[in-house]
Amino acid sequence: MELLIQTRAYDDADVIRLVEQVQQEYVVRYGGPDEAVVELAEFEPPHGLFLVGLADGEPAATGGWRRIENGVVEIKRMYVVPHARGHGFARRLLAELETSAAASGATRAVLNTGNQQPEAIALYESCGYLRVPAFGHYACQPGALFYGKELG
Numbered sequence: 001m002e003l004l005i006q007t008r009a010y011d012d013a014d015v016i017r018l019v020e021q022v023q024q025e026y027v028v029r030y031g032g033p034d035e036a037v038v039e040l041a042e043f044e045p046p047h048g049l050f051l052v053g054l055a056d057g058e059p060a061a062t063g064g065w066r067r068i069e070n071g072v073v074e075i076k077r078m079y080v081v082p083h084a085r086g087h088g089f090a091r092r093l094l095a096e097l098e099t100s101a102a103a104s105g106a107t108r109a110v111l112n113t114g115n116q117q118p119e120a121i122a123l124y125e126s127c128g129y130l131r132v133p134a135f136g137h138y139a140c141q142p143g144a145l146f147y148g149k150e151l152g
């Protein structure tokens with residue numbers, strides 16, 4: 001299965017469907033959707049970017065970054081549809097997000113995930129992300145995990 005990565009607006013129909021799916025994943029794993037506020041404009045260049053990965057022409061993966069302070073971006077909404085997992089799509093998408101963020105001037109990427117997402121934890125740690133102090137909406141939430149990585 002090949003993955004074609006495209007830049008999309010956060011209000012693109014495919015993005016909306018994939019974000020709805022990731023929210024349902026959060027409901028299953030945590031009992032509710034992600035409550036962190038995400039604004040459309042945050043993912044518009046040059047202050048952000050949102051990507052969709054197409055596998056065999058169908059939307060299969062998504063993720064974006066938004067600038068949260070000078071030189072620092074936050075990775076958000078990383079997701080791969082269930083039938084497309086195990087093909088390295090999340091790793092490829094994450095690498096593209098890091099590359100594009102660095103090209104925009106970012107020197108560091110941060111993200112948060114939760115203790116009920118062992119696949120995400122394994123991905124981020126294997127890609128060089130290290131635990132960092134809590135930040136943002138879930139800073140005081142039990143089970144929330146925070147990671148960061150210096151960008152090349």
